[in-house]
Amino acid sequence: MASVADRNLVERRDDAGSGQAAELARRLGQAAPWVVLGILGVWSAVALTEQFVVGIIVGSLYALSAVGLTLIYGIARVSHFAQGDVMMLSAYLGFFVLTGSLAGAGATDVTLPVALEMLPWANERIWLFSFGYGLVLAIAIAAVVAVPILLAIDRVVYRPLLARGASTAIVAVSSLGIAIAIRGVMLLVWGPSGRRYSEGIRDTVELPGLPRIVADQFFIIATAAVLAVATYLLLYRTRLGTAMRATADNPDLARASGIDTASVRRWTWAIGGFLTAVAGCLLALQSQLSPDLGFLLLLPIFAAAILGGIGSPHGAFIGGLVVGVVGETTVGAGWIGPGYKLAVTFVVLIVVILFRPSGLFGSRS
Amino acid sequence: MSATEAPALLAEGITSGYTEVPIIRDVSVSVARGEIVTIIGPNGAGKSTLLKTIFGFLQARTGRVFVDGTEVTGMPPERLVRRGLAFVPQTNNIFASLSVRENLTMGGFTLRDEVEPRIDRVLGLFPLLAPRLRERAGRLSGGQRQTLALARALMLDPSVLLLDEPSASLSPVMVESVFAHVAAINQQGTAVLMIEQNARHALAVSHRGYVLANGENRLEGPAAALLQSDDVRRLYLGE
Numbered sequence: 001m002a003s004v005a006d007r008n009l010v011e012r013r014d015d016a017g018s019g020q021a022a023e024l025a026r027r028l029g030q031a032a033p034w035v036v037l038g039i040l041g042v043w044s045a046v047a048l049t050e051q052f053v054v055g056i057i058v059g060s061l062y063a064l065s066a067v068g069l070t071l072i073y074g075i076a077r078v079s080h081f082a083q084g085d086v087m088m089l090s091a092y093l094g095f096f097v098l099t100g101s102l103a104g105a106g107a108t109d110v111t112l113p114v115a116l117e118m119l120p121w122a123n124e125r126i127w128l129f130s131f132g133y134g135l136v137l138a139i140a141i142a143a144v145v146a147v148p149i150l151l152a153i154d155r156v157v158y159r160p161l162l163a164r165g166a167s168t169a170i171v172a173v174s175s176l177g178i179a180i181a182i183r184g185v186m187l188l189v190w191g192p193s194g195r196r197y198s199e200g201i202r203d204t205v206e207l208p209g210l211p212r213i214v215a216d217q218f219f220i221i222a223t224a225a226v227l228a229v230a231t232y233l234l235l236y237r238t239r240l241g242t243a244m245r246a247t248a249d250n251p252d253l254a255r256a257s258g259i260d261t262a263s264v265r266r267w268t269w270a271i272g273g274f275l276t277a278v279a280g281c282l283l284a285l286q287s288q289l290s291p292d293l294g295f296l297l298l299l300p301i302f303a304a305a306i307l308g309g310i311g312s313p314h315g316a317f318i319g320g321l322v323v324g325v326v327g328e329t330t331v332g333a334g335w336i337g338p339g340y341k342l343a344v345t346f347v348v349l350i351v352v353i354l355f356r357p358s359g360l361f362g363s364r365s
Numbered sequence: 366m367s368a369t370e371a372p373a374l375l376a377e378g379i380t381s382g383y384t385e386v387p388i389i390r391d392v393s394v395s396v397a398r399g400e401i402v403t404i405i406g407p408n409g410a411g412k413s414t415l416l417k418t419i420f421g422f423l424q425a426r427t428g429r430v431f432v433d434g435t436e437v438t439g440m441p442p443e444r445l446v447r448r449g450l451a452f453v454p455q456t457n458n459i460f461a462s463l464s465v466r467e468n469l470t471m472g473g474f475t476l477r478d479e480v481e482p483r484i485d486r487v488l489g490l491f492p493l494l495a496p497r498l499r500e501r502a503g504r505l506s507g508g509q510r511q512t513l514a515l516a517r518a519l520m521l522d523p524s525v526l527l528l529d530e531p532s533a534s535l536s537p538v539m540v541e542s543v544f545a546h547v548a549a550i551n552q553q554g555t556a557v558l559m560i561e562q563n564a565r566h567a568l569a570v571s572h573r574g575y576v577l578a579n580g581e582n583r584l585e586g587p588a589a590a591l592l593q594s595d596d597v598r599r600l601y602l603g604e
Contacts, residue, residue, distance in 0.1 A: 239474075242463070246471045249460045252422065256454070257517065258446040258475040 033352040033360065037322060044329040050211040051332030052325055057217045059304075059324020060224035061286065064279035065297070066304035066316035067231060068272035074248040074311035075268040078158050079172035082179035083301055086146065086273070087280025088294030089182050092190050094142035094281045095197060095289055098134055103191035116141075128203035128215035131285075135197055139281040146277035147270045153178055154269050179295065186291040195289040220282045227275060228317050234271070235313060244268060248311060299342055300327070303349045309362025318360060322348070371434030373398045373556040374419070374450070374525045379428035381418040387426055388414040389580040394558065396525060401547065401557040403588065405564040405601050406577035412560035413455070415577070416529050419558075420452045421445050433524060447475055451523035455530040458514035461503030465494055468502050468513055472520030480520075487516045490549065508539035515546055519555070526550065528559035532566065544570050564601045568592050576601070 045052045065087055072080045080086075096102070100115030116122055122134030157178060161171050204212040235241035247254040247264045254261050280294065287293065304323045308315025326348050327341040336344065352360065374396040382388035389411035396402045404412050417423045419430055421442045429438045432448045442452065460468050469487060473480045488495045491512050497505065502513055511531060518526060531547065532540040540563065548570045551557055561567035568574050568588040576584035576597060584591065591597050 239470075242467055242470060243474060246460045246463060246467075249462045250457055252442075253454065253458065253460060254471070255422075255442040256420070256446065256452045257471045258443050258521070259471065260443050 029355050033355045037352075041322075041325065044325060048329045048333050051329045053211055053213055054332065055325030055328030056321060057213070057220055057286065057324070058328060059321035060221050061279050061283050061320075062297070062300050062304045062324050063317045063320025064224050064227060064275050064282070065301045066308070066320045067228065067313050068274075068276035068279070069301055070305045070308070070311055070313055070316040071244070071268050071272040071275075073305070075244055076154065076158070076265050076272075077162060077168070077171070078154075078175060079168060081172055081175040081298065082153075082182060083276060084294035084296070084298035085179040085182040085186075086150065086276050086294070087283060087297065088289070088291060089149075089186060090142045090146045090277030090280040091284035091289050092186055093145055093277075094135070094138040095190070095195060095284070097141050098138035098197065101195075102189055123198070123200075125200065128205060129219055130198050130200040130202050130216055135285075138197075139278060142281055143274045143277040147273045150269045150273040151266060154265070159265075179298075183291050183295065190289070190291070192291060197285055197289075216285055220286055223278065223282060227278060231271070231275065231313060240264075240267060300324075300345060303345050307349050307352055307359055309356075309359025312359065312361040315359055315361030370398070371431065372396060373400070373433060374558060375431040376415070376419050377429050377431075379415060379418055379430075380426040381414055381423050381428075382426070383414075383423070387580065389418070389577075391428070392577065392580070392582055393428075394575055394582075396556045396558045398524070398556055399551070399554055400573065401551050401559070401571040402573050402575070403564075403567040403571040404558070404560045404575045404577055405562075405567065405591075405597070406560075406583070407600070408562075410577040411580040412577055413529055414580075416452070416527050416558075416560055420450065420527055446521060446523070449521075449524035450527065451518040451521060451525070452527045453514045453518045453529065453531065455533050459502045459505075459510050459517065461501070463502055464498065465500055465502050465505070465513060466498040468517050469498075469520055472517035475521060483520050483522070487519050490519065490553075491516050491546070507535055508542065511535060511539070511543055512546065515543075515550070519550065523555060525556045525558060528557060530561055531559060532561065532563045540566060564597070565592070 044055075065083060069080055069083050072078055072083075098116050100112035100117070101109045102112070104110035116134045116138050119134060122132050122137075124132040126132055126136075157174055158171055161174060166174075203215045205215050205218065206212045233241075235245060243254065243259045243264050244267065246257070247259060247261050251261055254264070283293070283297070300323050301320075304319035305316045306319070307322060308317065308319030310316075323345050327345050330336055330344045331338050331341045356362070372395040374394075376395070377393050379392045380387045380390050392411070392415055394402065394404065394415070404415070406412050414423065418425050421437075421440050421444075424439060429436055430440075431437065432445070432450055435448070437445060437448055437450075440448070460471060463471065466484070469484050470480055472487075473483050476483065493509065494513060494516060497509070502510070505513060515531070528547070531543050535543060544566050547557055547559070551570075559567060559571075568591055571588040573586065574588045574591045575582065576591065584594065584596065586594075
């Protein structure tokens with residue numbers, strides 16, 4: 001008897017030993033992407049400061065949109081391929097309320113007699129920015145107007161599909177259809193050529209220890225940071241935010257707790273849509289307005305959301321910054337041609353996903 | 366149950382299922398105030414279907430549901446909880462990514478205020494959860510999860526608690542503790558309707574029981590009588 005018990009004891013100890021080794025290996029694998037990204041991040045910040053800063057600026061745009069995308073995916077269960085085009089549409093809405101311009105017949109624009117620009121001092125430059133309060137107001141209006149548009153699309157397209165048991169793939173493809181439709185509207189209303197919010201001079205600012213950056217880019221980073229903090233507080237400090245997380249986690253149990261999940265869904269589109277719209281306007285401020293630009297951004301934004309762990313808002317935010325910095329530093333340092341920016345981003349995404357299949361902040365289950 | 370007092374829960378002539386083919390046909394159950402009622406029956410008898418239909422996750426093809434004498438047929442779950450019904454699913458019965466405290470807060474979602482006193486009251490029933498309030502619910506052990514699932518459902522102080530196999534996949538010690546919890550909850554005045562594979566344990570704490578087979582009512586009676594019934598002993602207690 002004693003020997004049997006002893007043997008059991010030994011075997012159990014062996015099990016525990018190999019279990020510990022496996023656990024250690026798993027933890028190392030889990031930590032590896034963080035360590036590598038951390039080292040690369042610090043190194044690029046020191047050695048390639050200029051590209052790093054641009055990466056953070058571009059990344060903060062990806063980040064905002066990716067947070068919107070990940071909320072919509074996690075709660076409304078829509079892989080929203082129209083995300084990039086919604087960004088651009090919002091940018092054009094902002095342009096429209098600011099300038100009142102629409103594409104007319106031929107090469108000339110039609111300009112409405114009313115527009116925010118016509119308000120007193122609307123284009124008077126704030127600080128060193130290239131724009132006045134008119135644009136800030138235009139962005140706010142565009143973001144608010146984007147919400148009912150998205151709610152209507154959800155009501156007419158996604159919700160009926162989901163209610164009839166459509167698969168994720170079908171809903172995703174339908175959102176691709178929405179994306180193409182939105183692009184068609186933009187081409188029709190504002191024409192194919194690029195536009196800018198303002199033709200004014202872009203002043204640069206130099207801070208000690210940092211490269212010169214365009215003043216407008218401060219506005220972009222600050223707005224992204226404020227909205228990210230506001231979204232975090234909303235999700236983690238309010239009753240609505242907790243209900244949103246509960247619905248994402250377990251929709252049936254949310255209903256069993258008395259949460260009106262249809263209303264949570266509408267709030268999600270509203271909050272996600274607002275973030276997406278602001279990201280689109282900021283993107284237009286950073287580069288330009290062009291009907292195709294939104295679609296080009298779709299891949300990096302999805303990469304950001306997946307890198308962070310799809311469904312995780314803070315993951316999407318960090319993912320956006322990583323995607324932005326990786327793209328800018330590898331291209332900016334001259335290691336590879338600009339055409340490969342997205343390829344490098346995806347290599348990073350694939351490597352991270354190999355080590356952490358559910359992304360940096362994804363749940364392990 | 367006196368003739369004048371409406372039962373806490375009454376489901377009459379329920380026919381329901383997921384597809385064209387109904388899983389349960391013309392099934393009726395009632396739960397009096399303060400009563401524990403258990404539904405037993407073999408796998409596939411339609412026990413879960415019945416519970417999901419009562420709680421509005423499934424639409425009944427025929428039949429009516431009453432809570433405290435008021436008809437609630439076809440009402441969705443998020444409105445039924447406001448009528449005093451609560452439901453603990455068999456699996457996925459907690460919000461794994463939320464903290465234990467947030468799980469309880471969500472259990473009391475429909476309360477405008479007084480959430481904190483309710484949390485304190487529920488923790489009084491389940492003191493084991495108190496030191497774990499800040500922990501992620503997904504990190505709890507199987508038994509602790511089941512306890513949290515019960516605690517979440519009790520936040521609104523329901524008049525009827527519906528339990529879908531509360532002892533499934535628990536260790537024997539935890540099974541004892543879950544049924545002790547159910548009895549304690551009932552002592553506080555909450556009526557319980559549960560479905561169970563573990564017929565012996567469940568009937569031991571119950572007042573009455575139903576036997577469901579092939580989607581139809583087979584037997585019903587006082588729990589003690591069912592435990593003694595030859596059919597039940599042979600078919601469900603393995604004797």
